[in-house]
Amino acid sequence: MAQNRDYYDVLGVSRTASTEEVQRAYRNLARRWHPDLNKDPGAEERFKEISEAYEVLSDPDNRKRYDRYGHAWQQVPEGAAAGPGGPGGPFGAGGGRRVYVDTGGGPGFAGGFGEAGFGGMDFEDLLGGLFGGAGGRAGTGGFGRMPGADREAEVTLGVEDAYTGGRRRLTLDTASGPRGYEVTIPPGVTDGQRIRLAGQGGAGSGGGPAGDLYLRVRLAPHPRFRVEGRDITVDLPVTPWEAALGASVPVDTPGGTARVDLPPGSSSGRRLRLRGRGMPNPRGPAGDLYAEVRIAVPADLTPAERELFERLAADSRFDPRNPAGGRG
Missing domain, CATH: 2.60.260.20 (Urease metallochaperone UreE, N-terminal domain)
Structure with a gap:
């Protein structure tokens, strides 16, 4: 993980981004880089970096201190008045220690964070039960409120069901076994369209809100x-x-x-x-x-039908193979 990388750059948001934009960026990146989903050798370090950036920028007070003091913000007491200097403040951009998520559930950073220390948080806590776990534990490791991760699943509908829409009960396979959902399908839902089930995604941790479940529609082949x-x-x-x-x-x-x-x-x-x-x-x-x-x-002609077709064949000058217009 690159040391002291700007948290805004980590999440790919501007310094004026709203809390909602920060949360949305975090959810998208967390899904992409979670080590259980991404087998890239650098995924775990990238995920730690994303989590650290989100923990700071999602908290208004932490973000205010980070904006003023850069990576030395941890050394500034909560509520402290902004001191001189730009980002990084008097401590410089390289001050302070970095806190990361420990996959083994052990201490987050050797020596802790200041004197208070931070315990490790496993991936399931961070993503709020993305894989069917019990969800985050309130205040685990001092990370505070963390929103649950969004989930996505595919659901196959017949053309008639997609056309009419309506209330349906769908059963989806999850990591903890089959689970039923009551879903309102909008009339005319198309192939590839997503249906959002608010609050049906991964559980939040530390009292954070649950994520959303997105059902991506696939239309089943139809005989007609x-x-x-x-x-x-x-x-x-x-x-x-x-x-x-x-x-x-x-x-x-x-x-x-x-x-x-x-x-x-x-x-x-x-x-x-x-x-x-x-x-x-x-x-x-x-x-x-x-x-x-x-x-x-007709596959089998009656005598009358055969007679009519024979008369038509004898009288008609129509020839569909004639390039001059079909008339012989």
Whole structure:
């Protein structure tokens, strides 16, 4: 871990960042660099550095002293008036000792922090039970209120469920075993969209708030509907005479049956648009549904059908293989 690196640089935030921005940056970095998730050899040291920076910048008084005295802020009593000098103050930027999280649960820094000392905090305490543990212990190691880590899981929905939305009970596998959640699915949720369950993530420590659980939606393959964003495509089987003469034909949608006007002379592959009949959108226009024409012929012809088709074949000059326009 780089010595005396600026805490704002560690978290990637500006010196004017709000408490919420500091917390958000910490959560994102903690998930990325937690040694149980990141097997990079330097992940543990990076995680310690991130945790140390967050402990200082998340506490208003500690942050105020750090802004004034830099890494010597620990040597300044709480509530002490700001002294002369910029960041680092009279102690210089290299003063003070660094406190880090000890993976073994032993003392955090050899010799402690000043005379008070800080015990080690394991990863589960720091991330508030990210892996299904009992959560942080209040005040463990003197770190104070620490928010729980956000979690993310994938949930697979059928197209019809995603279309209609509603209240669902979902069971997810967690490190401590299967767990059920009551989830409100917004109508028209799309593949890759995240659903936030506030306070259902890792438990906080020291009385800190729990993190959030984010469910990333994956749409299951459907035998009829093909979903791209909010648009839906469905095959529309039609008879040869409907395709030739035109007709009003029914078409399946996730919201029920609709009707579409098939223009005369429609060939297979023609796409008919039903505006607004795709996936709903609570914040804007709904997607569209596209009915793709597929001409179907009877597998077994009756004598009458065969006679009609033979007469058509004898009388018609239509040739779809003729590049001159289909007429022989």
